Amino acid sequence: MANKKARASGKRSYWLFKSEPGAYSIDDLVRDRRTCWDGVRNYEARNLLRDDVKIGDGVLFYHSNARPLAVVGVAEVVREGYPDYTALDPASKYHDPKSDPENPAWFMVDIKLVAKMPQPVTRESMMGEVALKDMMLLRRGARLSIQPVSKREWDRIMKLAGLKLG
DNA sequence: GCCAACGTTGGC
DNA sequence: GCCAACGTTGGC
Numbered sequence: 155m156a157n158k159k160a161r162a163s164g165k166r167s168y169w170l171f172k173s174e175p176g177a178y179s180i181d182d183l184v185r186d187r188r189t190c191w192d193g194v195r196n197y198e199a200r201n202l203l204r205d206d207v208k209i210g211d212g213v214l215f216y217h218s219n220a221r222p223l224a225v226v227g228v229a230e231v232v233r234e235g236y237p238d239y240t241a242l243d244p245a246s247k248y249h250d251p252k253s254d255p256e257n258p259a260w261f262m263v264d265i266k267l268v269a270k271m272p273q274p275v276t277r278e279s280m281m282g283e284v285a286l287k288d289m290m291l292l293r294r295g296a297r298l299s300i301q302p303v304s305k306r307e308w309d310r311i312m313k314l315a316g317l318k319l320g
Numbered sequence: 321g322c323c324a325a326c327g328t329t330g331g332c
Numbered sequence: 333g334c335c336a337a338c339g340t341t342g343g344c
Contacts, residue, residue, distance in 0.1 A: 219343085277343085294325075295325040295326060297326060297327085297341050323343100324341100324342100324343095326341080328339075329336100
């Protein structure tokens with residue numbers, strides 16, 4: 155996978171994490187400063203969290219099912235993939251009754267806030283950017299909640315946000 | 321609220 | 333393993 159290759163050469167990777175603000179919003183992250191990204195229950199996204207998302211990687215925090223639809227913040231990975239314990243907790247809304255403690259099916263990472271966008275970078279504004287036209291996020295039916303982002307896309311979004319971040 | 325685009329489930 | 337039915341995601 156391209157990301158593994160990038161890792162071997164020591165490069166930083168970039169990701170987009172989706173969240174419905176009703177479940178967990180950028181303001182929740184501003185309050186918490188750091189959080190575990192629990193509740194991912196899709197195998198493709200799980201594989202990324204388990205194998206590819208690494209400490210120091212950049213994360214775009216995106217509000218889905220919200221107004222406005224937008225990248226609303228920047229975060230950084232501070233802990234790499236480890237078992238998502240909410241899968242084993244019957245009291246959790248993310249409980250997975252089929253989950254086996256001996257062989258965890260679901261993984262999460264920890265992220266910390268880097269910055270809340272001064273202005274949200276809206277989906278609408280992103281759709282007008284040629285440099286972003288290939289973003290998975292903007293493709294029809296792209297439901298993956300953990301998505302790879304290219305450096306070019308990352309840089310453009312930082313520019314749109316008016317942020318001077320690596 | 322609609323519905324396309326998925327992913328999952330389960331009968332066979 | 334196939335695939336129809338079903339459930340979910342998420343933009344519109």
